[in-house]
Amino acid sequence: GIQVEQSPPDLILQEGANSTLRCNFSDSVNNLQWFHQNPWGQLINLFYIPSGTKQNGRLSATTVATERYSLLYISSSQTTDSGVYFCAVEKGNSGYALNFGKGTSLLVTP
Amino acid sequence: EAGVAQSPRYKIIEKRQSVAFWCNPISGHATLYWYQQILGQGPKLLIQFQNNGVVDDSQLPKDRFSAERLKGVDSTLKIQPAKLEDSAVYLCASSVGTGGAGTGELFFGEGSRLTVL
Numbered sequence: 001g002i003q004v005e006q007s008p009p010d011l012i013l014q015e016g017a018n019s020t021l022r023c024n025f026s027d028s029v030n031n032l033q034w035f036h037q038n039p040w041g042q043l044i045n046l047f048y049i050p051s052g053t054k055q056n057g058r059l060s061a062t063t064v065a066t067e068r069y070s071l072l073y074i075s076s077s078q079t080t081d082s083g084v085y086f087c088a089v090e091k092g093n094s095g096y097a098l099n100f101g102k103g104t105s106l107l108v109t110p
Numbered sequence: 111e112a113g114v115a116q117s118p119r120y121k122i123i124e125k126r127q128s129v130a131f132w133c134n135p136i137s138g139h140a141t142l143y144w145y146q147q148i149l150g151q152g153p154k155l156l157i158q159f160q161n162n163g164v165v166d167d168s169q170l171p172k173d174r175f176s177a178e179r180l181k182g183v184d185s186t187l188k189i190q191p192a193k194l195e196d197s198a199v200y201l202c203a204s205s206v207g208t209g210g211a212g213t214g215e216l217f218f219g220e221g222s223r224l225t226v227l
């Protein structure tokens with residue numbers, strides 16, 4: 001199946017700092033989503049972004065499908081941003097479910 | 111709009127016992143997924159339904175796990191008999207459909223946390 005690699009695996013930031021999380025994938029994709037898993041385990045949709053750039057408040061994401069990577073930007077981080085960020089992809093035109101990466105664990109300290 | 115509903119939220123059982131989890135997807139979503147998430151790992155797909163038909167169950171341990179989606183709406187995932195390594199969070203998700211044009215965007219429930227002693 002399609003391989004999904006996320007980096008860095010762990011990240012510690014001080015409140016107010018900016019960060020970039022990366023997701024590399026091994027094949028063309030039909031669907032790419034970024035999720036935030038909060039400390040209670042809930043997976044929250046951040047972006048549906050198979051290509052292009054989207055922004056939502058302090059978060060933005062860019063997917064360059066031809067080069068098989070996606071980036072998630074977090075600006076002015078807050079302690080509530082802590083948790084695990086997952087990238088998940090669906091192989092192009094497969095009709096199958098998302099494959100998840102191993103995630104980036106983010107801790108934002110006061 | 112109501113989200114994906116799951117129950118129970120927590121379950122503790124002893125090995126070799128059985129357990130069942132229930133999921134009600136977002137109204138109008140034809141595709142339903144069960145994922146297993148072991149602590150420290152990303153979610154792994156167990157089974158995908160399109161309406162009441164199975165699309166992919168290649169990673170479902172069929173000797174002990176079963177799932178059904180009668181009438182193409184809610185779904186039940188059963189484990190019998192449970193093993194220690196089944197301790198995990200079982201996540202249900204749904205989407206409008208699959209493929210492009212946004213129909214494959216997944217929405218997750220809060221999950222059911224299983225502990226097998």
